[in-house]
Structure formats: structure tokens, C-alpha cells
Amino acid sequence: MKNASKHIGLILLISLLGVLYIANAHKAERKLRMINKLQMGVDDAKSSYQKVKSDNTYKSTESQLAKKLKNEGLKINSQSPIVINPDS
């Protein structure tokens, strides 16, 4: 009995550390799951980005633009470019 009261401080400290250890482990695990979830979100966002970008690249090719703008009265210039030479 005398011994127990002598070590009560140490016992309390150890139990406190134990509680902290468990809490920390849970927290870490939660973080890991969060990372995993976010990573999936990043992957999804990345693939949507690539999809949009790839659609956009195709739509911005000269021929596709020409097709789209046909009804607006715009077309690919059929004349060859004129060279402006400032020296002559």
C-alpha cells in the first residue's frame, strides 16, 4: 500500500501516455484515410482536366474551327500570304 502511493505519479503518467498514444494512432489513421480520399479526388479531377483539355485541343485545330465558323462567314484564307519587305 505504501509502495502504491509512492508510485501513483508514475502510474498516472503511464496511463496518460497510453491514452495519448491511442488518440494519436486514431488521428493518424484518420489522416491517412483522408489522404486516400483526397488522392482519389485528385485523380478524378486530373482525369476530368485531361478530358476537357483533350476535347479543347481538338476543337481548336484549324480545320475544326473552320468547320464551326463556316456559317459565320469566316473561312480559311485561300490566298498565299503577302510578303511586306521594308527594305525595298
Add this chain to the structure above:
Amino acid sequence: MDRKTELLLRVYVVFFLFVLAAVIIIGQVIKISVVEGEKWRNQGGKNIKWVELAGERGNIYDCRGNLLSTTIPHFDVFVDLMTPTDKLFDNHIDLLSRDLSQHFGQTSTEWKNKLVRKRDQGKRNANSGAQFFPLFKGISKDKLDLLLTFPIFNQGRYKGGLRYERINSREKPYKELCSRTIGLDRENASKVGLERTYDMLLKGDVEKKLVRRFPGDVWLPLYEPEQINRKIGAEIVTTLDMRIQDIAHQELLHTLTEGKAAGGTAIVMDVKTGAVRSIVNLGQNKNGTYSENWNYGIASASEPGSTFKLMSALVMLEDGKVDLDTEFNLNGGRKKFYDRVMRDSEMHGIGIATFQEIFERSSNVGMGLAAYKNYGKKSDWVKFYEGLEKLGITHKTGIEIFGEPKPFIKNPKLIDSERDRWSGLTVPWMAHGYELKMTPLQILNVYNTIANDGVMMKPYLTQEIMKDGKSVSRIKPQILNKQMVSPSTVLKARKLLKGVAERGTARKLKIDNVSFAGKTGTTVINYWKGNETKEYNASFAGYFPEGNPEYSVIVVVYNPKGEYYGAQVAGKVFSKIVERLSGMSNKLVSEDSSEDIAIGSHTGYNQDYDQILDYIGMDYEKRTSSKWIKINDNQDALVMEKKKISKKKVPDLKGMGLRDATYVIESLGMVAEVEGIGQVYKQSVNPGSVIKDQKIRIYLN
């Protein structure tokens, strides 16, 4: 009891306790590993396992950094029709069907019937597949997201029953453009194109990782749990330029469709490096449309016809056998060699003609005769072959795509080979491009070499390999042959090709402002079939701008119906490509060499400069509010200082723009004469001299 026995007893007791402990430990080890082993091992395996994480396949880019091939996830979508409750299903099936038909086609009644019937089947029979009813295959992420918002499906997997499986598939943003060369990465058939050549580099490493199960069925790596990214494969940067590809594709497609041709190819190459900028390969499908179904440009060897006359001319010029003014008798356009008649494209009735004229009008008789006279003897055959061998055209070009055939050029030295046997007809027929086979790229490389002053480059498609965003290796242009033919032969060849464009078979293709050189080709492809309707391949190979070539281009159109002459069919595509490319780069027109003036020396109207500098957000220090200012570059900021303009003296106009300068001059009652554009750098009357009603000439650069 004496002390000794007491001591011994104690030792025995301690020893016994030790032995007991050891026996218990060993017993437990055996119990755990053998008796209960199975149980514990299963338990362990449930929470920890090895997985193989395949790396993500690297992207392919064009030379401007545009994506050519990338991995995009697609989804196979299933629905478990037994999951939704009767209430949920019956209440929302109409809305769901409507949404489905709105975004995915088919009528809403069709959708409803299909889903209801399958669900009823599932109720009667557990094996009807209603738990795993396939809805869509390979839909994109945005379509899937849309599906997840529909009634019933928006209830989540456990109530609504929508399930999906992620499948990574290769996608080409440019769709059809250059697709055969970029290649296919497929599971069940052999890969093609660059996807095949660089397969090992593109696909990331497979990594084995130990993963641990966390509550909620989440598996994460046991070690370094924060690192879940996979090893990404290398990325390939090609020499292709999709702007050029787009132009070449559209022009070729247009001509093919018009002529209902069997197919065609168009290759654009950078003259100085041999970098392939575009390669179009179109073949006709059964329904008459065209698609990139075979790499004609690289893998299809055929008899080149008249485009090969350049090679024959090079051999003869290099050997000193002919010169541009050597004369031959064309015999009206028809000549018999042994038992076979050689004909020009028309009976032109011309007799004597120079070698240059023969080349320009692409006379078969003339070219055949020139070769026959110089190499027709059996003993001279080898010399003709060696001449061709020296040009380097008996080898592959070595481009990175699998399936390039070796040019088929008969070798008279291989006497035993049936395939290589020469006859008396071989020399004259080879001279105008028959009895031999080459691919369009191999032909183009000879034209490119002439454009590149005789330096033969290796055609290539890859300029850089990157890993994790960093360059791993940069591929430099390679020289195949430093000097294919002597410089004087190169000059003569360029003269011949220029003549074709100016006066010869390609004269109708002329374009304003841009000059090119090249050679037409019209090849009969079924001449051995007797009198059937003849079939032709039309081709054109050349380079531009003529004086300082940047690009070399070859166009081949296979078996066009209707018009079939090289100039009319392939030449038209060629000149269209040249015309549209010439607007793309100032390298293709003459350059403007004027230098920019440093901003420090600007002079002008105060308010204008305020506005401009504010607009572009540059810091400046204003030391004056006078109307005219001078800007000085004062170490870290621009300083605006007063520019004095006297009403009686001629001002210093240096650094002013045209508008400001003329305003000042005219407000002083003088007349301005202007030369050049830009800013004033010189004036005819010295600043500071007294104004006497006079003219002033200003020079702008």
C-alpha cells in the same frame, strides 16, 4: 544442513525455474506456429497483402507540347436492378427513363421497358443477371458524374444499385490526326506506331507494395503510407507538329474524297534536321470514308515511277555521263527497247531534247534512253547499281516505326538470286522508276537531301524522352551521309527540280510569293494486266521555299479514279500544303532585320506614354508635366523628363514615333518627308538650327 547443500539447493531451484520457462516458451512457439498456425496466418493475411501497382502509361506530345496520346479513365457501368426497393423503383422509373433518353439516346419508353422487364426477370429468377445489368461501356468521367445525379442512381450504391468499373484506356486528343504513327496500345492485338516502339519506356514500372487494411475497407501501403502515387512511365516528345499535320490531313483528305482514291499519304519533313513534322496516312474504308488504317508513308513500298527520275539523274550526273545540256532523241514520245515499247505520257512529237528538258517534261523515253546509252551494256549494269547504292537508297531510313521495308532495288551482283535478275530492259525501266520498290519516306529522304545541300539526314520522330517532368535524353538529328553527291551535282539537281516547277510538269501549280521545287510522278500500277482499265498512283515530291528550303514534302495518292496525273492530283495537295504552311512562319518569307530601339530612348507626347506605361504596368518616375517628354532609363525605373521643343528652332526628333514627329514638324510650319517605319533615328536638318520655312526629311527604322 551445511552451507554447501543449502547453496546447491538454491541453484537447483533457480535452474529448474529457468528450464521450466524455456519449456513453456518452446511449447507456445510450437502451439502458435504448428497447432494454431493456420488460424493465425489467415488472420494476418486478412489485414495485410501484397499488391502490384502498375505504373501509369506516359503521355506522348508533339513538338509544341500538345498532347498526342494520354491515358484517360473510362467507366463500364452496371446496375443492380434488385437493389432499389419497390417503392423507390416504381416512383422514379419514369423520371429515370426520361433522363436516360435525354442524355444517352433511345426513347424513354425503350429505357423503361428494358429496365422493368429485367427487374421482373430478376424477381422470378435469381440467375437472370438482373444484379449485374450492363448499362454502358467505356463512358467518360463527365457522363458518369451525370448518371450519378439521375433519380434512383443518386441514392448511392447500396440503395440505388449503380456500380461502375474504372478502365484506363488510351485516348488521342487529336483523334484521327496522325493516329497510325502515334500508334495503338491495345491488349489483344499487336501494338503499332510509337506506342509500340517506346512501349517499354512508356509503361511505368510495376511496383510491389505491402498494403494494410484500415477500417472501412481502405487499403493503404504499410510502409510510407503517405506515398501512394504510382511510378509513371516516361513521356515521349515527338517532332510532329499538329498544325502542319492538320493542314496536310485536310488537304489530302479533300483530294482523296474528290478522286475516290484507294488511299494516300503525305509527309512533311524539316529539311535541315530530318525531323518528320507530319505524316498523314489515309486508306479508304468499305463505306467510302477515309481513316488512318495503315502506315502507307513508312511501310508501303511500291514502284515510284517518275519521282525516281531524280535518283537516275543523280547517278548519271555524278558519274559525269550526262550534263544538263546533253541531247537525246525522244523519237516523238515512243521508243522500242528490245520487245517492249516505252511511251511518254502523250505523243508530243518532239525529237531532240536536252537532258534538262527531258527531266522537266518527265519524258520516260528520254530518261530511259539516257540510262540505256550509258549503262545498257551488261558489263555496265553494276555501275548503275553502284551509283544508286552510293546515294544510300538501298538501305532503310531507320525511322522509329516498326515495319519499314528495305527498298527493293535489284542487285546485279547477286547472280544466283531469281529476284535480283537483271535483263536488258532493267536499266531503261529502272531509270524511270519501275522494276524497283521504295516507300514514300525513302523517296522523300532523297529530295530532302538535295534540299539540304547533299547532306542526308536520318528521318526521325522523337526529339526528347522525359521522366517525371525532366528531360532524360534529347535526341539529336543524325547525319546518314555527309555528302550524298558532289556539290555541283546538287546544284544541277536543284536546277532540274526548279525547272519542273517553273516550266515543266508542275508549272500549273505555281503559287504567288512562294517558290518551290519538285518532281511529279504518275505510276501505272497494273501494267502487267494487259488491256484492262489502267490504274495509277499519283505522286509529287519536292521542297520549299526553293532558294533556302525549310520543308520537304511528298504526297502520294493511290489509285485515284478520274484525274490521275501526278501534277493534277498529288501536286495539287502539295501546292495547297506549301501555300498554307508558308503563312505559318516568317522563316518561309524573307526576314525583316531591323533592330528594336531600347525603350530608354523614346520621345513623345506625355499623355500617350502615361497611358501606355500604366496599361502595361511598368514603374516610372515622372519629373515633368510638360507636353512633350523624353524617357530615360535610370537604372531601376524609367524617368520621364521634359522634352524642350522651341518654336523657333528645329527640334531633335530622335526616338519619336511617326505620329508625334509629323505633328511636331507640322505644328512648327514645316513639311515632313518620311522614310521607313518605326521611330526616328535620323533627320535631314540638324536640331538647333533656325526654322526657315522648309522641308525636313526624317528617317525611321
